[in-house]
Amino acid sequence: MSTITIALPSKGRIKEETAEVFERAGLAISAVGNDRSYRGRIEGMEGVEIAYLSASEIARELASGAVDFGVTGEDLVREGMAGADGRVEFCARLGFGQADVVVAVPEIWLDVETMADLGDVAADFRARHGRRLQIATKYWRLTQQFFSSQHGIQLYRIVESLGATEGAPAAGQADIIVDITSTGSTLRANHLKILSDGVILKSEACLVRARKRAHEQDPRVARIVEAVRAAL
Numbered sequence: 711m712s713t714i715t716i717a718l719p720s721k722g723r724i725k726e727e728t729a730e731v732f733e734r735a736g737l738a739i740s741a742v743g744n745d746r747s748y749r750g751r752i753e754g755m756e757g758v759e760i761a762y763l764s765a766s767e768i769a770r771e772l773a774s775g776a777v778d779f780g781v782t783g784e785d786l787v788r789e790g791m792a793g794a795d796g797r798v799e800f801c802a803r804l805g806f807g808q809a810d811v812v813v814a815v816p817e818i819w820l821d822v823e824t825m826a827d828l829g830d831v832a833a834d835f836r837a838r839h840g841r842r843l844q845i846a847t848k849y850w851r852l853t854q855q856f857f858s859s860q861h862g863i864q865l866y867r868i869v870e871s872l873g874a875t876e877g878a879p880a881a882g883q884a885d886i887i888v889d890i891t892s893t894g895s896t897l898r899a900n901h902l903k904i905l906s907d908g909v910i911l912k913s914e915a916c917l918v919r920a921r922k923r924a925h926e927q928d929p930r931v932a933r934i935v936e937a938v939r940a941a942l
């Protein structure tokens with residue numbers, strides 16, 4: 711039987727709680743080699759390997775099928791691949807790492823409260839300002855799906871933003887943003903408000919499995935899923 715690889719966060723905000731879930735699940739992880747190793751194994755389970763990677767790398771490795779399982783944010787998984795539900799299974803929602811991917815506009819846009827209002831703004835934008843409405847985000851795929859497919863808004867331009875996205879409108883780099891928020895304080899500090907129907911995704915950390923034919927008959931796969939679910 712081939713090795714089953716589980717990718718877990720090596721750093722960042724979901725690292726510690728992921729380790730706690732695995733411990734409660736009775737899946738005790740020991741480092742392979744020294745303490746600083748990025749590989750581990752599960753005690754008492756043969757042929758299962760732990761790979762420590764960052765949250766966004768885990769989403770990428772799930773997309774390519776290079777790992778069998780991963781713990782990472784739903785937002786990163788859905789942003790990283792089209793048709794995610796056909797390619798991976800969200801086996802368990804782990805109850806931490808909660809954050810919403812949202813559409814936020816300047817607070818001073820008083821008559822823009824909904825996506826329909828924003829659609830009207832986008833339609834008039836070129837006539838008024840001589841260019842398209844600009845959206846700063848690192849969530850290209852989620853933004854396009856939400857604006858174009860779900861809301862039929864086609865007149866906009868995405869401006870790539872890899873950090874400090876909330877500052878983009880004030881800096882004149884974009885008009886509005888799509889970004890992740892948990893407490894909302896960064897949005898408030900930047901005088902941005904979430905549209906009433908502008909929550910694109912309510913994300914949290916999940917145990918995710920890359921769908922592979924070989925998993926169907928593999929008792930290790932079933933055991934890992936059962937153990938994690940039982941620990942929640």
Ligand SMILES: Nc1ncnc2c1ncn2[C@@H]1O[C@H](COP(=O)(O)OP(=O)(O)OP(=O)(O)O)[C@@H](O)[C@H]1O
Nearest residue numbers: 721722723724764765766767783785807808809892
């Ligand atoms: N306030 C928040 N800001 C950003 N991400 C958050 C927040 N709260 C929860 N998350 C979630 O945490 C996950 C990313 O975790 P984190 O930012 O710790 O990763 P990271 O180690 O920085 O990863 P990478 O370096 O790969 O980006 C995302 O799925 C995101 O939805």
Ligand SMILES: O=P(O)(O)OC[C@H]1O[C@H](OP(=O)(O)OP(=O)(O)O)[C@H](O)[C@@H]1O
Nearest residue numbers: 875876889890891892893894895896897
């Ligand atoms: O709603 P809030 O609680 O204010 O959190 C939201 C902020 O937190 C995250 O940034 P962070 O500084 O963590 O950096 P990162 O995106 O690089 O992880 C995110 O990108 C937002 O900017």
